[in-house]
Amino acid sequence: SQTIHQWPATLVQPVGSPLSLECTVEGTSNPNLYWYRQAAGRGLQLLFYSVGIGQISSEVPQNLSASRPQDRQFILSSKKLLLSDSGFYLCACRPRTGENSPLHFGNGTRLTVT
């Protein structure tokens, strides 16, 4: 079964600083990868998803970006953080083991922008 490694677990960054969150997957090849953000009262918001290396679909954010430099690596970045970027960030993976295969999640990163 797959394992999703996500780090760091917690992060405190000042406004205007850059961000890089990394997610790596073990135990499956060519998975679909996702970044979600969980903010209070807003549920789980889809930020980016990727169906292959270099293929990124963006859903919402203006100052966040994502990259997939390797098959099982997914990176969330920002050049300048905003206060509104605070939240709990979850990386998820959907293996291509079947059409109804569910998402598997990492343990998340708690980001506080001060």
Add this chain to the structure above:
Amino acid sequence: AQTVTQSQPEMSVQEAETVTLSCTYDTSESDYYLFWYKQPPSRQMILVIRQEAYKQQNATENRFSVNFQKAAKSFSLKISDSQLGDAAMYFCAYRSAMNRDDKIIFGKGTRLHILP
């Protein structure tokens, strides 16, 4: 675009009783998948149950079952014999089976409290 709505931000249920969490979704597609995820205080997301839209039979996993009403676009989760360990945030999720982009969207969640 598809949307998922969970209209109950919080719910409470007495231990050993039954509770139903509601979820509605909006889509113009005929083939899709629906999921319920649980997020306990540890914040680890755990799959509870899944349903394929082409299956008329409601999915069941031990004490968890769904009431899938395709025409009404409703996908409620029933938890029987509630236990203290069921206390968590519950999210409903939708994934199209017709698009190759594999977008998966979630509702805002329902926080479930179990009263001892």
